[in-house]
Amino acid sequence: MVTSASRILATPPAAPVEGIRLDVEDVSHAFQLEGQPLPVLNQVSFSAAPGEFVALLGPSGCGKSTLLRLVAGLEHATAGAVRADDAPIRAPDPSRILVFQDPTLYPWRTVEANVALGLEARGLIKNQRHRVAEALDLVGLTGFESAYPRQLSGGMAQRVALARALVNEPRLLLLDEPLGKLDSLTRITMQGELLKLWQQARFTALLVTHDVEEALFLAERVIVFSDRPARIVADVAVDVAYPRHRGDPRLAELRHRILHLLGLDETW
């Protein structure tokens, strides 16, 4: 970690972007399930400063992913407001990109064509094709341009998904348990890479996870959610400078505190 972080400082970002300021105000949301409303979010309010890395932590199925979909503009909140740089979010926009737990690459497209998707969708591909190669380089997949998704391992596929997001130079990256399905070793590697990408590009990052250690290792703030319908239990600032070390006693202390908040500290 130390070496890679110092390398980042030595190479300034090619195209620095300004992260989005995100405001979630009093958001409540409910699904219609067989005619009955099923509340999933209960008066959630928080803000993320431009370029901030915020983790949303909570029990699985508590509604965190729904919150990301609201921020992405894929769904509309039943009540409350979601704003990006003070403008209400009404529809999806390439400045806010969602990365799923499954890489959901298009199996009929090569790695290169998958990464080019956003540029193609917006008609930018003719002039900016070079960005595809840059994004692939960023996630360390140069040389795999013409591979098909079925030929990739889980970690590689998720790297492609990250490249597909990053090629659009998002100002807000919404990460919905992006490392959730990877094996624990690949996961540790990818956490480091994710951090590196964030430090290079300075987008605002919103990471949904149910892994306390991951949240604390990556984020500047960890927002802890309750069971469904999710409400905010605590907003924990992770006051540890980067590069962080997994064995840092302060991280362990925060971990204990968060597990306590979730009622899971019996075995501490």
Place this chain on the structure above:
Amino acid sequence: MSATAETLYARPRAAGRPAVSPLAVSGLLWLGAAALTHGVPDRNTGITDIAYTPQLAALQAGLGGALLAAGLLGGRLGRPGAALRRAGPWFALIAVLLAAWELLTAKLAVLPLPFFAPPQGLLEVYLDDWARLGLSLWHSVKLLAWGYLIGAALGVLTGISIGWWQQASYWIHPVLRFIGPLPATAWLPVAFFAFPSSWSASVFLIALATGFPVTILTWSGIAGVNKDYYDIARTLGASERFLVLKVAVPAALPHIFVGLFMGLGASFAVLVVAEMLGVKAGLGWYLSWAQGWAAYANMYAALLVMAVMCSSLITLLFRLRDRVLSWQKELVRW
């Protein structure tokens, strides 16, 4: 997996590699068949003359000689040689079947003429009537191409429409449910007086027969697309046009090809019926014409041409699919 396959294949090859190539054996069999055709006198029953026996013998002998030569040359023929070697057992089987057929019809008259034409009867048709048979083939292919392409295009468009737009689904779905299952040939009497010509009526019927399976499978393909694919594209700034053309359609292509395959089969059936009953050209017409004149050899000859045509068209479709869907892991090889 591949390791086990290798050992499975390796064992019999190493142990029992044949001393004589199967290709040479099949060449000898063809030469034997030629000798049978040439040496045993034809038994003419008096109803139909058996002609072209020497030509058939010459053809069999020629093929036998070529196969024997190829068998003896072995590995020196390169890739086409390898393909030929794989087909060796089939060449042998066909030689035997042909000889049996020759024996049962022309030589022993066990199967009565003219209902069972001898092999040289078919040869006679191909040598004497190739112009008419060729023209019939051309008419069939043309009619089929028009009907199939129109039906497939409309089927894909309809399938996408009802898979994508609720309004389209609301209006088209009931019509589809009501009319789709009806065999296209049931429309035959209506179509032949409703359309200006029997040809255009047949195009309509073939298109109808093709369109139904293509529509249904395109629709189910579109409906089955992983919803996350759309979410991904939408967050990346895709327009609805992009979602349809670059997400829904490519994702549905495996289904669409199943529909195209089923539609092709249905179109063959309608083609033959339409040509037998209305259109005055094509292989179907040739078949019923030959039957009318009790020219059974012509019938078999036309059937054989038809089989080759249908099989080739299916092969063509599969080739196209293999190209388009090369990203899929496992495909059924045709």
